[in-house]
Amino acid sequence: MKRLPDSFVKQWVYDDIGQTAPEVSLHQLDKETIHCVLTFELEQTIQQDDWQMRLEPAFLPHFHWAPHLTPTSRHVMDQHCFRSPALIVHDDTKTLMLIPDLDLITKDADARWYMDLDAPNNQLVLGMSRTRVSEHVLFEKVNGASYPSGTIRFGFYLKMADHDQAGLNPWRSLLQFLWDRWGHAQFGQSIREEVRLDSYVRHAYDWAFRNWKDTVWQEFEWDGRNVGAPVFIADVSQSPNYPGVPNERESRSIWNQAWFSSLRSAQGIYRYGMEQNDPELVRKARLMKELALAAPQRGGFFPAVIATEMKRVMVDGQQVNRSGSWAFAYWGNSNRNPVDPWGAIAAAPYHVLDMSWTALLMLRWHDELEPDPRLMAYAARYADALVALQDGKGYFPAWLDQDTLAPLDILRESPETSLSVTFLLKLHQLRPDSKYMEAAEQALKVVIQEIVPTGRWEDFETYWSCCGYGRDELPGNKVARNNMFKQCNFSMFWTAEALYHMYKTNGDKRYMIVGQRVLDEMLMTQASWQPPYLYVDVVGGFGVMNCDGEWNDARQSLFAELILQYGVELDQKEYIERGLAALQASFVMMYCPENEKTKEQWERAYPFFNEKDYGFMMENYGHDGVVDEEGRGMGTFTIFDWGNGAAAEAYLRIKDRLGQTLKERYGYDITY
Structure with a gap:
């Protein structure tokens, strides 16, 4: 030729x-x-x-x-x-x-x-x-x-x-080509060599509740009730082995937000506590549920973060961060927002996405773990307020002014709407009401019409996380040289999930057709091979957006179940393998003996690490776009709710809900 x-x-x-x-x-x-x-x-x-x-x-x-x-x-x-x-x-x-x-x-x-x-x-x-x-x-x-x-x-x-x-x-034929040529064989090798995933779960919970418990576990009284949860973030300097002065990276806080979801992690702890007959873990999970319920509702809306004040203090001649007591904590919202990016939690606007996610998790707890009428009532109050926010086209706004509760203009029409669809469908399933179903259908219709064809995958993370490129001029506009929007795969996930659940609700296959398209676009951000120039395993792991550097990002633990659900529904082996690869990748960044390459990288970066640090797990790899053999790219912190705790929850949830199907139909045994 x-x-x-x-x-x-x-x-x-x-x-x-x-x-x-x-x-x-x-x-x-x-x-x-x-x-x-x-x-x-x-x-x-x-x-x-x-x-x-x-x-x-x-x-x-x-x-x-x-x-x-x-x-x-x-x-x-x-x-x-x-x-x-x-x-x-x-x-x-x-x-x-x-x-x-x-x-x-x-x-x-x-x-x-x-x-x-x-x-x-x-x-x-x-x-x-x-x-x-x-x-x-x-x-x-x-x-x-x-x-x-x-x-x-x-x-x-x-x-x-x-x-x-x-x-x-x-993307469909391309993904199949990439997986057939590279991913399938590398996934197959990892399956043959993979240790039992429940060993990672033990490391995660031993890290949080034993070896690092004084740093991680927070338990206190709030408004007359006992509450608790793992802390939002733990810095490498807080290791019991660290030779210097510990430093807190961000204020001591607990989040129920789209990334960092204490209530999501709690469901993994509850499942594991019941499975292992460990009443102390079940108690901790219930305290985390109580904390979510303690968030004060205002017209149905509620804050996502409870935090303490942090000050700079001198310790042994070194200036470090120290947070105050929970007795003086306050409620607020995620500071990853357009009003004051990385600013004050107390002044942050309400984020509809965060509220819909937490309310959905409340319904899942009530439906899957143990009935609690308070969860249903709380979620229903929010749902009624949410439906009233919907605009004439079908969108739900992204943010609400903290004082007036009026919708903000920024991302007023965005695919963040899709997560609210999934929440409303779940509430309609448990408490049928035509207003919830109608609102969900209208919202999904406009996302299908206006977001999916153009790839306008803009959400809070696209501009108001660590990657601020285009923050001022790009929202709603394409990068002309590429004829593409700046995109984040989080909103692809929410949309593929909403389309899947709408199909499961009404049986209309058109939702699955569009859902598969969106899922495949999301899968283009998954590693379909193992590059020789990366120093940890990455097959199955996810990046974030088309303007960032992460591999093995913690979102893969959230994505894995949905990929498997599509795989089962469509009986497509590639999706089954990709979903399981994502689940495996959810634990790859954990410091523990089972991850030999990762363990070596951690110890090159932090030579003081030892067995007391097993379970420590950065949320991703190569975040800044550069890695090397000496541990560059390994990061400096663990977020329990967006790392080890989230991965543990994903595995335990998938094992409960899909374990038997994966074993009997596809021959993959994760049930142990």
């Missing part, structure tokens, strides 16, 4: 390395897939800042997709963000996908692989260069790359389709 099909590719050019042209090999793998390898035989080391191959489609796409943003010609998608890497474009009839040949990426090459998508000039680019991180987290090319003498190989796969299905779901 001498050339790429001109019905799909108008022009394809590639650079030499120095004065050496490549030998080009093209092979047709099937009617839709071509494999290309460019081989350079270098007689000496070549200094060359950049090498590229550029492909121009033979049509004008209106849809573009890439795993990362490149807002200017300086920017590239460094191999650090190659989780399920591809460039995708399509018009009304043709779809073109460009996939790097991951087998050819080596561990220590001086020139790193990258991708770029230039939508205005209709160019798909693969290349090699040195890069640096700019902002949080974008990548830019820098000078200085070199290529050693000998053989240099670079390759890609080109997938082409001219049928409607590719346009309806442009």
Whole structure:
């Protein structure tokens, strides 16, 4: 085969390395897939800042997709963000996908692989260069790359389709290709070698309630009732083995928020306590439930965070953070918000998303664990207030002014709406009421019409977490050079979940069709392979957004059940494997003997770690876009509710709800 099909590719050019042209090999793998390898035989080391191959489609796409943003010609998608890497474009009839040949990426090459998508000039680019991180987290090319003498190989796969299905779901065939070629075998190897997941659960709870209990477990009286929960965040310096002065990273607090959900973690503790006949764990879980119920409702709405004041103090000549007593605690909301990003919890606006998530968890506790009429009453009061917020199009607002409870304009029409749909459907299931069902249907309809087709996956995390790129000018607008919104996979998850539950409620298969499309878009942020240049296991783990650097993010513990539910409903083995891989990845960042590679990285970063720290678990890996063999990328803290406690809850919930099905139908035994 001498050339790429001109019905799909108008022009394809590639650079030499120095004065050496490549030998080009093209092979047709099937009617839709071509494999290309460019081989350079270098007689000496070549200094060359950049090498590229550029492909121009033979049509004008209106849809573009890439795993990362490149807002200017300086920017590239460094191999650090190659989780399920591809460039995708399509018009009304043709779809073109460009996939790097991951087998050819080596561990220590001086020139790193990258991708770029230039939508205005209709160019798909693969290349090699040195890069640096700019902002949080974008990548830019820098000078200085070199290529050693000998053989240099670079390759890609080109997938082409001219049928409607590719346009309806442009990710399905690509995900299957990636999993068949790389993920399936690597997942199979991990399944054969995997230790029992319940050993990780023991580490998580031993860490929180035994070895680190003085730091983690908080128990106090609030408004005449006993309450308790693990602390929001624990810093590495609070280890019982730390040789210096401990420091608190953020104020001592407890959250019931979309990420950090104490009530979610409590359900894992309750399940494990009942399973192990451990009344003390059950008691702790119930205290966590009591704390959620203690959040004061105001017109049905309620705060998400209870916190203490923190001050800077001198200890042994060192200035550190110290939090005050729970006797002087106060209620507030997440400071990851547009009013005062990373500002005061006490002044933060109410977040509808957080309230809907907590209310949904209340209903799940009542339905799945033990009946508690107080949970139903609390959730119903909130539901009535929520329905009254819905606008004429169907959206629920993102934030409410703390004083007036009026909706704020920012993200007033967003896919955060989808989580409220799932909550209302659950309440309708337990307490049928047409107003809940009608509100859910109207909300999901507008999300399907306005969010899904354009990929407008904007939520609180997209702009008001650690990645502030575009915070002021991008909400509601695409990055022009990529023809893509800044996107977060959290809102993809909420939408795929709402579509699944709407299908299960009314049986309309159209919801599953759209739901699978959204799920697959989310799965493009899952690691479908094990890069040789990462130092922990990542297959099945998730990133976050198209402008960040995380691998193995804690959200995979939340996503795993939904992926498995789609897998069971559609009887699709790939989803079953991806869901189980996500569940496994939920524990990979834990410091413990079972994770040999991770344990080595933790001990290189923090040599004082020992068995008293087993269970410590950072929420992700490579957060800043850079890793190395000496422990860079390992992070500095554990969030029980977005890390070890969340992973434990996910495993225990999946084991209870899907364990037998996975064992009997698919041969995967997680029930032990």
